[in-house]
Amino acid sequence: MRNKTKVVTGVVRLSYAHVWEPHSVQGGKEKYSVSLIIPKSDTKTIEKIENAIDAAIEEGIGRFGGKKPKKAALKLPLRDGDVEKDDAAYKDSYFVNANSITAPQIVDGNVEPILDRSEVYSGVYARVSISFYAFNVNGNKGVACGLGNIQKVKDGEPLGGRSSAADDFESLEDDDDDFLS
Template structure:
């Protein structure tokens, strides 16, 4: 891992589609740990670091990106991981005024709290937590597809956030059936 391709995001990164408890595999793929990192467009420091790391990964991976061709395709012509949430997910409020990127790794990421103590309680790790993420960018060329990808290294959870997704709590699901003072409790 090159220092030029390594980035630690700012402390307000929101983690979505968080999969760090058990690896999951796409059909026909290898199991990996993964997360979608949502970075506010206001976090220009992190975004600048990401742009520089993508450029460094491009320069370091020119041989791989060239493939069987005579020239290396320009960076603007290949797939890169940083995407605009306003353009690609306009109906999802979590992605408004933000960029996002997907990071994965077959190796389990280290996960710590604000004091760098390991988090072992899996219920503490859900889509919506907020913190810093250590990532690394690298060039790839697989089956004619070329680009820059992002590896998930480690996570520092700094605070709880609003859980993302469509799941509602059990209390909300069954509130209409709540027994008034036990009057409907047939076991008593």
């Protein structure tokens, strides 16, 4: 039977990628996490996510006291980048924040493991498996997104203003070693 709450995205862009080491947000439990930037033009992925959210609500009725809440009353994971983010990377996009306490498997286009941590970063393009589940904690009710695995598709401009060493420095020539004198 197919898992109705699991989605493998189309090509998305990774942002706030903490996929190699777990990261704590505001002193909370350390988790692997990433923000998936989904182009609004990728209607197939958006529809799959909306269907998975609906399935998570249905499966989570027990967490909501046995009755299905109105969707508008829930905290939902699919958010509008044009409304919620003042960041050019999120323009004309939706986004989903996904996290997990277990490390994602990270693979290349041939499903071979990527071991070089510099290969997957905020700004890279990837396909990602994610799962949705209902929660009801301390009066906060909604649907959250769990991070599965990541398949790198292609490089992208790094996000967050990080530059490479090659961008920052020029090669030192052998005849310029008088700076040590």
